[in-house]
Amino acid sequence: MPFTIAIDGPAASGKGTIARAIAQHFGFHHLDTGLLYRATGAKGGDPVEAARALRPIDMERDDLRSAEAGQAASRVAAIPEVREALVDFQRRFAMQEPGAVLDGRDIGTVICPEAALKLYVVASDEVRAARRAAELGADPARMLAELRERDARDSARATAPLRPADDAVLLDTSALSIEDAVARAIAEVARVQAG
Ligand code: DC
Numbered sequence: 001m002p003f004t005i006a007i008d009g010p011a012a013s014g015k016g017t018i019a020r021a022i023a024q025h026f027g028f029h030h031l032d033t034g035l036l037y038r039a040t041g042a043k044g045g046d047p048v049e050a051a052r053a054l055r056p057i058d059m060e061r062d063d064l065r066s067a068e069a070g071q072a073a074s075r076v077a078a079i080p081e082v083r084e085a086l087v088d089f090q091r092r093f094a095m096q097e098p099g100a101v102l103d104g105r106d107i108g109t110v111i112c113p114e115a116a117l118k119l120y121v122v123a124s125d126e127v128r129a130a131r132r133a134a135e136l137g138a139d140p141a142r143m144l145a146e147l148r149e150r151d152a153r154d155s156a157r158a159t160a161p162l163r164p165a166d167d168a169v170l171l172d173t174s175a176l177s178i179e180d181a182v183a184r185a186i187a188e189v190a191r192v193q194a195g
Helices: 015-026 034-043 047-052 056-060 067-076 080-094 107-111 125-136 140-156 178-193
Strands: 003-008 029-032 099-104 117-122 169-172
Touching (some): 015 029, 015 099, 034 056, 034 067, 117 178
Parallel strands (some): 003 117, 029 099
């Protein structure tokens, strides 16, 4: 049975960094599911068709990390048929041996409700905005507004909204260095592996 780890949380909470580090540490596969929605939004045209026709090469565009691509992703992600078109790929990815780490918004609640470990990663709005501003070379106040708008849309949508699974372990990275946040996440995985 492959070992699946679900990592969810709002934008810039640190979940992507933690997911990549866990995957590297344990030799697991990693999928940043936000990229599926970013690539769908960036394709333009009918989002449902775009999601159904998504190919790995679409995830390699170099404009997917921008704040605009994040907003477009958040908008197409509210369309139930878009989400449905992306479910099978994510579930197949999660079943790979020896294990897989998926990060997103609905991994623990919808995509992998049977995951061995579910982490819900949060950080204060201000910390997240400062991180994203540093990453993109953008204005922190603009990033704060952008993140809040996106989180509100992602949390309020009817299908697979952003929320922790009932059995998720909460990890607040507001006051943690990347190294400390990763160490805590690795300790959680080790705890579950030890049974
Ligand atoms: O993780 P990210 O910032 O790259 O995600 C971009 C948007 O995609 C996010 O605002 C909402 C959507 N998303 C989603 O609805 N479900 C996921 N599993 C991942 C992302």
